[in-house]
Amino acid sequence: MNFSEYVNEKTIYLGLDVANVQELFQFVANDLEKHNFVLPGFFDYLVSRENNYPTGLKLDNYAVAIPHGDPKYIQKPFVAVITLNHSIKVRQMDDANTELDVKLLFLLGMNANSTHLDLLKEIISLIQQESFVKKIGAAKTKSEVIKVIRQEEKK
Structure with a gap:
């Protein structure tokens, strides 16, 4: 199964304006629930998991976050691709005391x-x-997001 098979128009969020990770999770969880990707409780699980197991990854010149939900809340497996207009603070995966500025997130919803x-x-x-x-x-x-993902997968 390729990454692109889990991404579709309903799981792509471009240029969101949110103040923090909790606001982001609330918005995306509500929308995913509306489109029958997740069950009620997904938002609470995401917040709890992110608090206990941060998902920010520091790379060379940027940072990305890869939060993921619990299989019991997933109706249809998906990857949500999320871009933000302004970065938000996400704690680093391997050092929870470090906050990273993130403008790109890949939210995994796997059953x-x-x-x-x-x-x-x-x-x-x-x-x-x-x-x-x-x-x-x-x-x-x-x-365009789907096209970029598919092009990279072919390489």
Whole structure:
């Protein structure tokens, strides 16, 4: 299963304006619930998990976050691609005392049947390429995001 198979127009959020990670999770969780990707409780789980297991990754010149939900709240497996107009603070995965400024997040919603670790590895290998991160960040349309992901997967 490829990363692009989990991304669709309903799971791409471009240029959001949010004040913090909690506001972001609330907005995205409500929208995903409306489109039957997640069940009620997904938002609370995300906040709790992020508080206990931060998901910010510091890379060379930028930072990305990869929050993920519990399979019991997932109706349809997905990856939400989220770009922000202004960065928000996310705690670093391997050092919870460090806050990172993040403008790009990949929110994973995998059920018990999906290949969560393989997908996570694929996403991490993609975000280590600054050109990929810049292309996603610059994308103006949802179809452009899907195209960038598919092009990178072919490489």
